[in-house]
Amino acid sequence: MPEGPYRWFVYAEIALAVVTFVALLFIVAPYGGRHGRAGWGPTVPARVGWVVMEAPASILFVVFYLLGSHRFDLVPLLFLALWLVHYVYRAFVYPFLMRSGSRMPVLVMLLAIGFNLLNAWVNARWISEYGSYPVSWLGDGRFWLGVVLFAAGLTLNARSDRTLRLLRRSGGGYRIPQGGGFRYVSSPNYLGEMVEWTGWAIATWSLAGTAFALYTFANLAPRAFANHRWYRETFPDYPPERRALLPFVL
Numbered sequence: 281m282p283e284g285p286y287r288w289f290v291y292a293e294i295a296l297a298v299v300t301f302v303a304l305l306f307i308v309a310p311y312g313g314r315h316g317r318a319g320w321g322p323t324v325p326a327r328v329g330w331v332v333m334e335a336p337a338s339i340l341f342v343v344f345y346l347l348g349s350h351r352f353d354l355v356p357l358l359f360l361a362l363w364l365v366h367y368v369y370r371a372f373v374y375p376f377l378m379r380s381g382s383r384m385p386v387l388v389m390l391l392a393i394g395f396n397l398l399n400a401w402v403n404a405r406w407i408s409e410y411g412s413y414p415v416s417w418l419g420d421g422r423f424w425l426g427v428v429l430f431a432a433g434l435t436l437n438a439r440s441d442r443t444l445r446l447l448r449r450s451g452g453g454y455r456i457p458q459g460g461g462f463r464y465v466s467s468p469n470y471l472g473e474m475v476e477w478t479g480w481a482i483a484t485w486s487l488a489g490t491a492f493a494l495y496t497f498a499n500l501a502p503r504a505f506a507n508h509r510w511y512r513e514t515f516p517d518y519p520p521e522r523r524a525l526l527p528f529v530l
Contacts, residue, residue, distance in 0.1 A: 286410060289402050290491050296395065297495040304502035320385035327375040329384035333392035334371035338364055341400040348408025355413035355423075359484060362430055363403070366476065374441065379448050399492055406488035426483025433476030436461050440469035456515050464527035466511050467504035471525055474500060501525060 324332075341363055350356050407413070417423050440461050447457055461468025477496045481489035508524035523530055 286402075286405060289398060290487055293398055293402055293491040293495060296398075297491070297498040300495065301498035301502065304499065308503070308506045320387055322386045323383040324386055324389065325380075326382040326384045327378055327380070329386075329389040330375035330378070331371055333389045333396065334367060334375075336393055337396040337400050338367035338371050340397065341367065341404045344401050344404035345408045348405065350411075350413070351408045353413060354415055355417045356407045356411075359407045359413075362427070362480065362483075366434060369438070377441075377445055379445070395495070399495070402488045403484075403492060406486050407484060411484065411486055411488075422485050423483050426479040426481070426485075429479025430476050430483065431479075433472045433474065433479060436472030437469050437476060438472075440467075440472060444469070454514065456511065456518060462522075465504075465523050465525055466508040467500075467525060470500040470504045470507075 342360070345351060345356075345360055348356070443457050443460055443462060447455055461471065465471055474493070474496055477489075477493045481493040483489070504525040512518050
């Protein structure tokens with residue numbers, strides 16, 4: 281870890297993860313849909329909100345990455361590709377697959393932009409400037425374990441989102457999602473994203489990656505528990521064996 285301001289940005293992200301986790305234990309984030317509610321100020325269409333808040337994570341990540349002295353090295357370029365696979369989808373594909381009509385508070389959008397700026401800086405600067413990734417890193421088991429987890433998490437996330445979209449398109453109000461990861465947990469889309477960024481932390485073997493994985497857990501785990509409570513309260517026939525986040529455990 282280099283001396284100077286960079287390390288404090290990393291520590292700030294870890295501290296933000298702790299604050300976010302504690303806050304979300306008491307507040308359900310109003311991202312729209314069944315958890316959308318009044319009292320959070322002005323709103324924008326959820327599609328607009330998603331594009332605006334997620335775009336910095338891809339566009340500015342590339343800008344920050346290109347500032348690094350290792351920007352043309354093979355392994356950092358592979359990390360860049362992994363990052364963009366997730367965030368190009370999240371910013372420029374996923375929002376246009378969403379159901380129209382849902383809205384998002386401007387405050388939530390602005391908070392997400394702030395985090396994405398911090399996170400993009402911390403991770404892009406690490407992989408292209410402060411980290412050391414010779415070609416031999418491709419032969420390290422940590423790299424491949426991380427990549428496999430990243431791919432598995434991304435797949436679970438995308439497939440679970442698709443299941444939810446198809447359920448909403450069929451009309452008739454909210455229903456219990458079935459199949460895939462929903463056989464085991466109420467929020468496999470969140471679980472997939474946690475697995476994905478845990479894989480990133482392992483593949484990069486960095487405190488920067490770990491900070492992001494911790495924040496992902498802090499942001500999504502409380503929301504997964506809120507989803508689970510909502511399903512159980514709304515549907516008397518909700519599968520009792522289905523867990524909130526971790527199959528067979530939690």
